[in-house]
Amino acid sequence: MTGAARRSTQRRAGYVFVRLGLLLMILDGIFPAVWLVLTSFKSENELTRIPITYLPQHPILHNYLDVFTQNPFARFLLNSAVVSIVATLICVLFASLAGYALARLRLRGRRALLTAIVMTSMFPALVMLVPLYRLFVGVEVPGLSQLMAYLHAMGWSFLPTRVMTPNLLNTYWALIIPYVALSLPITTLILTSFFQLIPEDLESAATVDGATRLGALARVVVPLSAPGMVTAGIIAFVNSWNEFLLALTFNTATNMRTVPVGITLYQGEFAFPWAVISAAVTLGIVPLVVLILAFQQRIISGLTAGGVKG
Amino acid sequence: MTGTRKTTPYRKPGFWRRLRTGNLSDGQLGALFLLPALLTLAAVMLYPMLTVLWQSLHFNRLNQPFRGTPFIGLENFRRMLWGEGLTWNLSHLLWLRLIGLALLAPLIWVVRRRWLSPLSGIVLAVALLLLSLYVLGFRPGPDGRWTDGRFWNSFSITMVILVSSVVGSFVVGLPLALLANVASRLRWLGRVALLLPWAMPRVFAGLTFAWLFQNQYGVINDVLRHLGFQGPLWLARVTPAIAAVNMTIVWKTSSFVGLILLAGLQSIDASLYEAAVVDGANAWQRFWRITLPLLRPSIAVALIFRTLTAIQTFDIPFAMTRGGPGRSLETLGVYIYNSTLALNIGYAAALSVVLFVISLTVTLVYLRWIYSE
Numbered sequence: 001m002t003g004a005a006r007r008s009t010q011r012r013a014g015y016v017f018v019r020l021g022l023l024l025m026i027l028d029g030i031f032p033a034v035w036l037v038l039t040s041f042k043s044e045n046e047l048t049r050i051p052i053t054y055l056p057q058h059p060i061l062h063n064y065l066d067v068f069t070q071n072p073f074a075r076f077l078l079n080s081a082v083v084s085i086v087a088t089l090i091c092v093l094f095a096s097l098a099g100y101a102l103a104r105l106r107l108r109g110r111r112a113l114l115t116a117i118v119m120t121s122m123f124p125a126l127v128m129l130v131p132l133y134r135l136f137v138g139v140e141v142p143g144l145s146q147l148m149a150y151l152h153a154m155g156w157s158f159l160p161t162r163v164m165t166p167n168l169l170n171t172y173w174a175l176i177i178p179y180v181a182l183s184l185p186i187t188t189l190i191l192t193s194f195f196q197l198i199p200e201d202l203e204s205a206a207t208v209d210g211a212t213r214l215g216a217l218a219r220v221v222v223p224l225s226a227p228g229m230v231t232a233g234i235i236a237f238v239n240s241w242n243e244f245l246l247a248l249t250f251n252t253a254t255n256m257r258t259v260p261v262g263i264t265l266y267q268g269e270f271a272f273p274w275a276v277i278s279a280a281v282t283l284g285i286v287p288l289v290v291l292i293l294a295f296q297q298r299i300i301s302g303l304t305a306g307g308v309k310g
Numbered sequence: 311m312t313g314t315r316k317t318t319p320y321r322k323p324g325f326w327r328r329l330r331t332g333n334l335s336d337g338q339l340g341a342l343f344l345l346p347a348l349l350t351l352a353a354v355m356l357y358p359m360l361t362v363l364w365q366s367l368h369f370n371r372l373n374q375p376f377r378g379t380p381f382i383g384l385e386n387f388r389r390m391l392w393g394e395g396l397t398w399n400l401s402h403l404l405w406l407r408l409i410g411l412a413l414l415a416p417l418i419w420v421v422r423r424r425w426l427s428p429l430s431g432i433v434l435a436v437a438l439l440l441l442s443l444y445v446l447g448f449r450p451g452p453d454g455r456w457t458d459g460r461f462w463n464s465f466s467i468t469m470v471i472l473v474s475s476v477v478g479s480f481v482v483g484l485p486l487a488l489l490a491n492v493a494s495r496l497r498w499l500g501r502v503a504l505l506l507p508w509a510m511p512r513v514f515a516g517l518t519f520a521w522l523f524q525n526q527y528g529v530i531n532d533v534l535r536h537l538g539f540q541g542p543l544w545l546a547r548v549t550p551a552i553a554a555v556n557m558t559i560v561w562k563t564s565s566f567v568g569l570i571l572l573a574g575l576q577s578i579d580a581s582l583y584e585a586a587v588v589d590g591a592n593a594w595q596r597f598w599r600i601t602l603p604l605l606r607p608s609i610a611v612a613l614i615f616r617t618l619t620a621i622q623t624f625d626i627p628f629a630m631t632r633g634g635p636g637r638s639l640e641t642l643g644v645y646i647y648n649s650t651l652a653l654n655i656g657y658a659a660a661l662s663v664v665l666f667v668i669s670l671t672v673t674l675v676y677l678r679w680i681y682s683e
Contacts, residue, residue: 014593021489022500028486029503029565032518033510035529039521052532098347105336105343117347120355122669124622126643127662130365130655131358181354184347213334242511244625245647260513264629274521281514288509296501300573 033285040064040279047275063279067266073280075255076262081287083172083258084240087179091187091236092229094180099191100221104200114192121185125178125245132178136168136250174250175258179243183236190235194228195221231298234291241288259284359666366663370656379656386660390461409442461661463637464645471556471627471641472620478560479616480609483567488601490568491575504572507565516629519558520545523630545631548638555627555639562626563619567612574608575601614676621669 039047041059067073098117102110144163152161168174198221206216247258257265263280266273292299328334334342366386370379414435421431490500507515522529523544531541542550578601586596624643627633633640633648640648642665649658 018489018492018494019496021485022492022494022496025486025489026496026499026503028561029500029506032515032522032561033506035522036518047527050526051535052527052529094347094350097343101340101343105340107336107340110340113344117351119673120351122618122673123355123359124624124643124662124665124669126622126624126646127362127666128354128358129647130650130658131361132354134361135353135357177350178354181350184351188347212331213339238509242509242513244511244513260511263513263517274524274527277517278521281517284514285510289506292502292505292509296498296505299505300501300569300576 036278037282039275040282042275044275063275066276067280067283070276071262071265072255073262076257076259079256080241080259083175083179084237086172087176087240088233088236090176091180091183092233095184095187095191095232096225096229098188100195102192103195117188118185125182128178129245129249133249136174138164138167140164170251170253170256175247178246179240183239187232187236190232191228194225198224227298231301234295234299238288362659362662365656365659368656372653372655386657390458390660390664406442413438460637460645464640464642467639468621468623468642470552471559471623472617474556475559475563475620476616478556479564479567482560482564484571486564486568487571487575490572504565504568507562508569512562512625513629515558515562516626520630523554546635548635551631551635551639555630558626558630559623563616567616570608570612571605574605578604610680614673617672618669621665621672
């Protein structure tokens with residue numbers, strides 16, 4: 001065999017190898033989801049048959065109907081959507097403000113501040129559980145309460161003696177507030193590195209042309225940073241949509257549950273209705289799949305800025 | 311007549327004037343912009359952190375309100391690490407300090423003279439501390455047990471998951487990233503396959519894999535059956551359950567590692583490879599000499615985040631087996647959750663502090679390693 005021929009067979013072998021790897025990878029990533037979808041079309045009868053069937057023999061839609069009739073699943077979807085979208089918007093707003101300050105302004109110790117913000121993400125959500133629960137049940141507002149008590153004693157008896165923060169449990173705010181905080185470190189990191197990429201000259205040029213500082217910010221920086229905000233927003237949305245523990249603890253009323261928590265309601269004490277659960281999980285990951293299909297390159301480039309909790 | 315022209319000296323514009331005209335100074339704008347984010351983080355992260363620290367020093371069982379919440383110092387930690395049989399008092403503390411001074415002072419001196427590296431100095435100091443604790447009588451309790459067995463069990467299972475899932479996610483994640491970067495018609499599908507496990511909620515991943523690992527009707531045992539093996543009762547026996555949970559975590563997290571590495575790969579200049587090809591380097595050499603060294607920052611980032619999330623492992627074991635069978639898969643996270651459910655708030659807080667200290671140590675070690683490179 002000549003050298004050239006050997007090289008070409010080698011290349012072909014390499015090509016086949018890569019193709020095989022790619023197929024394996026697609027199988028690895030998608031198979032569990034595909035299996036869920038297949039399971040969701042099978043009847044309970046078919047699921048408990050040996051040998052197991054791979055493709056559904058008699059595809060049924062009944063499981064999807066059960067998802068909506070056994071529990072208010074539409075309500076879960078609505079709750080998840082409201083909480084995730086509001087949390088994402090607030091988070092991106094706060095993070096872009098902070099990111100701009102950290103990337104552009106001459107502040108003392110801004111690197112240390114960014115490190116501190118990113119470091120808070122190593123504080124597990126689990127640990128915040130009890131203190132946050134207490135905070136959301138309602139605590140006495142420290143200074144205000146004493147003041148009120150004093151005024152009350154002075155004869156202003158129409159005033160309340162205790163000033164409590166509102167009880168936020170079983171409201172959307174009980175989830176929105178912690179979700180904003182949970183996604184803030186990573187979105188701030190992404191947006192800071194994004195703002196650093198926008199040339200500073202553009203902004204100063206606008207100032208020279210007569211724009212005020214805030215005007216330059218609104219007309220020049222914000223439009224240019226839109227792609228970075230979209231990336232940060234997707235990551236914040238996925239984080240909020242997926243959160244489980246806080247949602248499990250803070251919102252215990254059935255009609256305030258989010259999708260990940262709601263799905264655990266389908267498990268009985270001993271029974272595990274896999275078909276219905278599969279249908280519910282399938283519905284729960286549809287928004288995520290849509291996001292992935294629409295924004296795959298944007299997400300990947302956003303992750304260049306740093307890490308994301310996995 | 312030459313009138314004296316009134317000159318107003320230049321005055322720096324005040325805050326309100328700057329705000330009105332829209333020209334704020336850097337410091338003012340910075341304070342304004344950073345405030346919302348910092349306030350949120352303070353309320354949701356800092357406040358709980360301080361509360362947890364404070365509560366870990368207290369006895370607090372919500373189901374025994376008559377005992378109040380007295381301050382008990384480090385008692386929670388002693389119970390966790392050394393068990394019930396031990397007590398210690400003020401004279402112990404005094405002796406510990408004396409011994410510490412007598413042994414540590416020369417050690418510090420030796421390290422400063424650079425006769426010993428700082429790392430071996432730290433290791434020696436810890437060894438000396440343990441030795442002096444032993445000399446002072448910190449030994450297993452009268453029942454022969456060192457510890458809160460549940461704590462050490464959860465600690466070791468967390469470490470097992472930490473090591474195996476971090477290593478596993480890199481072994482799987484690196485090929486995934488390399489494959490997703492190859493130009494091919496199937497690339498978009500490959501990227502979807504890479505993104506899907508990352509975007510999937512951990513609870514969903516746990517449930518999905520619990521179904522795949524189901525012993526009678528699950529796919530995995532069916533495939534094993536076709537290959538002529540008898541699959542184990544995956545989630546009902548200790549060793550298979552640990553393996554199954556680890557595989558699930560690796561599946562879920564390898565995509566995250568893959569994504570970070572893919573981002574790193576995309577930032578490598580293609581001309582480097584072309585130059586290497588001209589110089590006659592084969593694919594293997596290109597990988598070892600170009601890809602891997604340039605991928606180092608991404609590897610470090612992925613490693614840090616992956617390790618930190620592995621220490622906090624909760625959702626997947628919880629969704630798959632509720633920490634079972636028995637307590638074999640009760641990670642530190644699950645143990646904290648269970649202690650909270652048992653209304654033992656003080657102890658749960660102490661466990662949280664330990665978890666936090668472990669995370670902090672790991673981060674500091676990694677950061678040192680990165681900066682030293």
